[in-house]
């Protein structure tokens with residue numbers, strides 16, 4: 001089947017999820033403009049590595065911040081986009097207690113800048129990255145109709161605010177918005193502020209794992225390629241809708257993940273216990289039936305296969321991967 005190539009703006013293109021989304025769009029023959037502010041919240045060499053993988057004549061990248069209205073406007077002046085995939089974000093849960101302001105400016109003001117540039121130029125489609133962290137305290141499995149009005153981190157609050165802002169632009173200007181709520185995403189070249197990247201590194205290097213709580217907290221871990229496919233499927237016109245993109249499996253505890261990584265690495269983990277973090281959700285499980293029905297999407301990579309791919313990436317990219325600074 002031949003596809004009609006389109007122009008997509010992918011924000012946060014050096015990020016973990018956005019770089020996979022951009023890669024898949026390019027594989028499909030589309031044109032991608034990627035923007036990223038290349039901030040140093042975590043090791044910039046990893047961000048650069050991801051962007052380097054995207055090099056092709058249909059990909060252009062710009063170092064710029066979506067918080068900067070003038071820069072956002074100039075990106076929209078240069079290209080007529082068919083859709084925007086807004087995946088740029090401040091996304092660390094615990095760091096949002098240390099620096100809540102930047103979560104509001106990037107996740108909310110940055111989203112507003114994009115929505116406004118889109119509105120002025122009649123670009124109507126946005127896919128907005130959001131989070132399962134919003135479901136804290138709700139009954140599982142989480143479905144999209146649950147009220148998510150009691151966020152427990154500034155990060156989750158900023159994402160809820162972005163969802164609501166996008167809804168108001170949908171209502172006022174008929175913009176077409178797909179909100180994707182991601183469930184703990186992992187995969188090769190993952191985020192070094194997240195547990196799977198760090199656990200692999202610590203076990204491989206024989207260093208103690210910093211474990212918040214007793215390790216029985218659990219997640220519906222979701223492989224990055226599944227997430228990227230779901231994000232692209234969410235380009236479908238929907239009016240305004242919210243989709244869980246999650247594994248849709250029973251949640252897996254951190255202790256189970258550690259055991260699986262020990263087996264893959266052939267090494268025993270050492271543990272240092274830290275207090276369970278107040279901004280942390282205890283457990284997550286996605287109901288993904290809505291994404292299945294409306295987007296025709298379902299996850300296909302199971303945790304064992306996905307963890308093996310992460311370990312493989314870490315080992316193949318030595319010694320650089322072992323020197324990536326953990327934030």
Ligand SMILES: Cc1cn([C@H]2C[C@H](O)[C@@H](COP(=O)(O)OP(=O)(O)O[C@H]3O[C@H](C)C(=O)[C@H](O)[C@H]3O)O2)c(=O)[nH]c1=O
Pocket residue numbers: 091092093130131132133182183184185193194195196198210211212213217219254280281
């Ligand atoms: C980094 C780290 C984490 N943990 C514990 C803390 C949590 O109970 C659990 C998972 O933490 P992580 O930050 O890897 O993932 P989530 O808290 O689920 O948050 C992630 O998934 C959601 C959906 C997003 O939206 C966030 O962007 C993303 O950071 O591992 C540790 O014990 N040690 C560590 O060094």
